[in-house]
Amino acid sequence: MTEENIRRVNSSFTEEIQVLSLKGRITYDFIDGYKIELKGIIEDAGGYIIDLTKVEQIDSTGLGLLVNVAKNFIFNKNKMVILNKDDWINELFNVSKLNQVFNVCSTMEEALKTVTLEDDTYWNKVTSY
Amino acid sequence: MYRLKLDFPGKKEHLVFFDDMIMRFLEKSEFEAYKRLHFVLHEAIINSMKAIEINEDKQRSENIKIEIEVNDNEVNAIVIDWMTGIEDSKENVINTLKDNDNVFMESGRGLLMMEHMVDSFTWGKGENGEFCVYVTVKRE
Secondary structure, three states: OOHHHOOOEEEEEEOOEEEEEEEEEEOOOOHHHHHHHHHHHOOOOOEEEEEEEEEEEEOHHHHHHHHHHHHHHHHOOOOEEEEOOOHHHHHHHHHOOHHHOOEEEOOHHHHHHHHOOOOOHHHHHHHOO | OEEEEEEEEOOHHHHHHHHHHHHHHHHHOOOOOHHHHHHHHHHHHHHHHHHHHOOOOOOOOOEEEEEEEEOOOEEEEEEEEOOOOOOOOHHHHHHHHHHOOOOOOOOOHHHHHHHHHOOEEEEEEOOOOOEEEEEEEEOO
């Protein structure tokens, strides 16, 4: 199997929430593949969880990809939560200040709870930046 | 002292090789902040690769050269390419990015992160017109 044929984004649904699981390197050399896969895989849903638990490396182009995905969701009034357990990726969110707009959760349970919040906690964080 | 020198074609498909070599070297040299330096060097390399990708002057070398030296007090690294580089000074570029700092900005995030992660980060032209990115990290 060639590198081009390896799927990097998997989709699953938990009730009405679409979970987009990214894996491998979200880096400059593979970014076009992620863009194409994400474009074709996102469905109408009640909210989205971007699961980064299988990501090995991310760079500024990968962070840019997450920003663009988030912008599209916010524009369409959709909620998005990031699931991440990796300290280094969290540090990159802090350095790039993306932690100020991304809702980052460390467990799937917490992510599901956050993305289905009925109150304004989520949007306060996103729109107050 | 540990020293690594790489001189390799700056093609996108070689990024994994660059990353792997640099990471293995930094881990072997027992440098504490290896993840930060690896990130910064990766960013410098992809900036060079982006420049090479749009280069139309086939007289220019399309290699990227990397030198890393680890001693007891600090780590010094240089990433070199033979493209035109960034014409403006680092201070002007960084200050402009900081003025327009917004998490939703399309580009420039990498340079701001590089600036934040190391003790010294600058760029300039070398003796033979090559474009050099200089990075220094002090050891704990």
